Amino acid sequence: MLRLLATIKKEWLLLLRDRTGITLLFAMPVVLITVMALIEDAPFREYQEVKFDILTVDNDHGRLGRYIQEGLQSSGQFNIVDSVKGHPVTEQAAKEMVNAGDYKICIIIPQGATGAIVSNANKIVNDISRRMGTSIALPVSARTDSLHVTVYFDPAAKKAFKSAIHQALDNFLTQVETDLLMDRIKQQLKRKDVPETDTMQIQLKAVGLKEQFAGESKQPDVISNSVQHNVPAWSIFAMFFIVIPIAGNMIREREDGSLLRMKLIPGSYLAILAGKMLFFVGVCVVQFYLMILVGMYLLPMLGLPKLMLGHSHVATFIVAVCIGLAATSYGILVGTVFKTPNQALNFGAISIVILSAIGGIWIPLEIMPPTLQYIGHLSPLSWGLDAINNIYLRNMGVQHILADVSKLVVCAAVMLCIAAGIEKRRIS
């Protein structure tokens, strides 16, 4: 126990002496998560809070054009722009502006679009009336070619964005067609002296759509914000960067001979290693909670959402310790394998970037190709992130993180065994 405590104290003193190192150890992760949360805030908000300008060219001047414009405007996500610098937008000008990236989207409503819909509704009502034995003939256009609402997208627009716009326009078209058809049917019913009723509209809306959150949280929006994704993800990334100081510490001890002296002293070197590990796991845990505090208090001051914690603080602590354990063990392995600080620095930093990229820190694993997803699930960073997400987003407790933390602990044990094997080979 004395060896363990003495080593913790020694590491503490060494850290205190390195003022720049201690600042970097805690300040850089804070800067990292703040910058990443701010940068990634826009993409997270893209389809929720950020308003896009949509150019519209209404050649129809009828119900469809009005309906589309009002519908898009009322969704709150779009600003309808139909004139630029006081002049109505033409189709050619709109195309050029979208192509230049000035606008993300342009909608061209063709001339006669509403007329075509009315004509189609009339045709349907005529057909129904004929089958019912009545002789009503509402005017039907002789036009046979179909009309299209044309949409131009910025070439850089994302597929998901295009899909959302398509869906919205499809809904508006369907709605206008349905409304006009209902109008015509109501008119025919009136002609047959049937009392007026408005239940048709109600019947059409009989089954609606309701969004419910699968977790226990009362805040369904918690998943889809930048802070909720970035703070835990980049905290784990930053914790793994402890590899650099640990590996440097071990190589320095080997180079300056202090490791040699420790090995000349009777008693297990494991106790010394355990003291070193405990200290750095402690540093990792402090880093983690510092970053959580940043997510809770600093980021909201910068206009970002507040980080929402789950209900199980015990589970959070266990995950933080296990991530620290895996990161520290990795540092010990890197420090054992490599002979110079340069080798360890390069390998350690790049390997963490790779492990984080495939582990879902940068982009969610779900949107990666299946092979990469499979590989990504082998990254300790993905286990840590999964466990944190289970706690923060799904409000799960200790029993639901056991699988992931077990993987982290086993991984740490394997890395330590490999490091011990290498060290043993050196002696023999």
Add this chain to the structure above:
Amino acid sequence: MTSIAVQDLHKTYKGALEPSLKGLSFSFQKNAIVGLLGPNGAGKTTTISILCGLVKAGSGQVKIFDLPQDAAHRETIKRLVGVVPQQIALFPELTAIENLVYFGNLYGLKGKGLRSRIDEYLQVFGLEKNGNKEVHRFSGGMKRRTNIIAAILHQPQLLILDEPTAGVDVQSRSMILQFLREYNRQGVSIVYTSHLLEEAQTICSEVAIIDEGRLIVQGTPDALIARHGDCSNLEDVFLHYTGQAVRD
């Protein structure tokens, strides 16, 4: 009783073309100051590493105070032996006292007993005013002296020193040698390697010259010098046995 007995020691490092030790044998009497001498690459550091249990021998026998250097006795031997490596095996960012307290703790020493022992040795080595100074601010001589204190905190019966006076000024060297003589008078056996043969001649009661992994000759400095009429000092004897060719 011998402090060290080495019998037919062989060692070839993995990947090395030549063996480092080729049947090295010697024994040193207890309570003596013995110089283990040899040119670069003779096998001195390998021998010391095997004696300390840091490196496993390929074959052969090593005994420290009649205890075989094996897994069963390694911990006991570590308690009996103090090693001053050639490197300054200290944490440069810690003060001398912080270093010594840490290494003392690793030996199981603690509290006032440890502090008074540290203070005593700092005084002996003239470092009492610099105990709270970080080691990286020390001169070469101060580092060497602190390096020795770290090896004797647990009061070993055998002290092995690898080039303890390399790169130090005359005053520091004189202090170190004076301490070694005094320490030896207290009953501690000392094994010492050095390239400074004049120094070895004055301090060692016996020397063993090794080269190419084998013992070349062993005896008291005076006897070795007397054995060869053309040799007036230990350096002449050394060159006589190891030749003039430069070793790298």
